[in-house]
Amino acid sequence: MTEAPTSTTEGLIAIPPGRVRGRPFPKGQSGNPTGRRIGCRNKTTIAAAALLAGQAEALTQTAVELALLGDPTALRLCLERILPPCRDRMVKFALPPIESAADIAAAMKGVTSALAGGVISPGEAATIAAVVDTFVRAIETSDFERRLKLLEADCAEREAAAPGMNGVGLGRYYNP
Numbered sequence: 001m002t003e004a005p006t007s008t009t010e011g012l013i014a015i016p017p018g019r020v021r022g023r024p025f026p027k028g029q030s031g032n033p034t035g036r037r038i039g040c041r042n043k044t045t046i047a048a049a050a051l052l053a054g055q056a057e058a059l060t061q062t063a064v065e066l067a068l069l070g071d072p073t074a075l076r077l078c079l080e081r082i083l084p085p086c087r088d089r090m091v092k093f094a095l096p097p098i099e100s101a102a103d104i105a106a107a108m109k110g111v112t113s114a115l116a117g118g119v120i121s122p123g124e125a126a127t128i129a130a131v132v133d134t135f136v137r138a139i140e141t142s143d144f145e146r147r148l149k150l151l152e153a154d155c156a157e158r159e160a161a162a163p164g165m166n167g168v169g170l171g172r173y174y175n176p
Contacts, residue, residue, distance in 0.1 A: 063078060064078060067079075088124075088127075089124075091119075091120050091124050091128070093114045093119050093120065095107055095110050095111070096110055098132070098135055098136075098139070100139060100143075101136060101139055101140060101143070104132065104136050107132050111125050111128050111132070112125070
């Protein structure tokens with residue numbers, strides 16, 4: 001049996017020992033653990049910036065002229081640079097304090113009143129209602145946990161106090 005040639009002198013490229021195909025680095029470690037330096041840019045980005053450096057004013061003027069002539073792409077480009085994207089605005093209105101599930105009706109009445117008065121938009125009202133609903137679920141969860149602990153404590157007290165079969169045990173019946 002002859003071995004396959006592995007040296008470059010026989011026409012094949014030598015495969016370095018210990019290197020695994022498909023996963024050259026240990027799992028969880030990249031080839032460059034320190035990563036790319038902060039602020040380092042691609043060579044193509046640097047080249048494009050150098051080409052456009054002297055032409056920025058002319059390109060901007062051309063885009064504005066095309067937008068004024070009605071070119072929709074140039075118009076969109078100019079407006080995106082002038083107007084920032086819309087973000088949610090701060091909503092200021094009096095929301096009654098919510099201490100228990102019984103206070104939810106008053107809180108939702110405040111939200112609908114602000115909506116009807118034009119103080120907040122329907123989208124803002126929906127967002128506030130979702131926050132109130134989350135608050136209600138948190139109150140219900142804590143109330144459920146409190147009631148469950150009371151029931152478990154009461155059940156444990158009853159089992160300890162009740163006599164079992166023949167007056168001994170935890171109060172459970174034994175039926176052989």
